[in-house]
Amino acid sequence: MIKNAFAYPTLPASDLARARTFYEQTLELEPVEGADDPDGVYYQLGTQILFLYQTEAPRGGNTALSFVVDDLDAEMKDLRSRGVSFEDYDMPGLKTENGVAEFDGMKAAWFKDTEGNILNIGQPTEEQLRMLRDRLR
Numbered sequence: 001m002i003k004n005a006f007a008y009p010t011l012p013a014s015d016l017a018r019a020r021t022f023y024e025q026t027l028e029l030e031p032v033e034g035a036d037d038p039d040g041v042y043y044q045l046g047t048q049i050l051f052l053y054q055t056e057a058p059r060g061g062n063t064a065l066s067f068v069v070d071d072l073d074a075e076m077k078d079l080r081s082r083g084v085s086f087e088d089y090d091m092p093g094l095k096t097e098n099g100v101a102e103f104d105g106m107k108a109a110w111f112k113d114t115e116g117n118i119l120n121i122g123q124p125t126e127e128q129l130r131m132l133r134d135r136l137r
Contacts, residue, residue: 008049009065013115016054022114023052026082064117072107072123084111
């Protein structure tokens with residue numbers, strides 16, 4: 001059944017070489033060895049997989065991938081040191097200050113990869129993190 005299937009994010013890239021540089025150098029992800037695909041690359045994310053592939057398909061205006069982190073401020077500082085710029089939003093239900101939104105105790109920030117995909121880093125509360133982990137079991 002699909003509800004029990006293993007799922008992973010798949011992100012589009014119009015320039016796969018440029019995208020690989022971003023994911024491998026800026027985000028420091030490592031390609032999965034032996035998972036060769038002529039049109040894309042797989043990355044290991046903890047116990048999850050990310051597939052990045054070459055396409056000319058248009059991008060959505062939504063968050064495509066979220067990373068759960070322990071220290072949002074430290075992650076932002078590290079990413080900024082590697083050239084990442086964080087998005088600022090001011091819309092109903094979401095307002096950022098210096099790139100950070102806070103809601104229900106969670107802190108989050110958004111940035112774009114070289115292909116225009118919107119990525120998120122979030123620092124949940126202990127309770128939110130426990131809930132996320134329980135759902136992944």
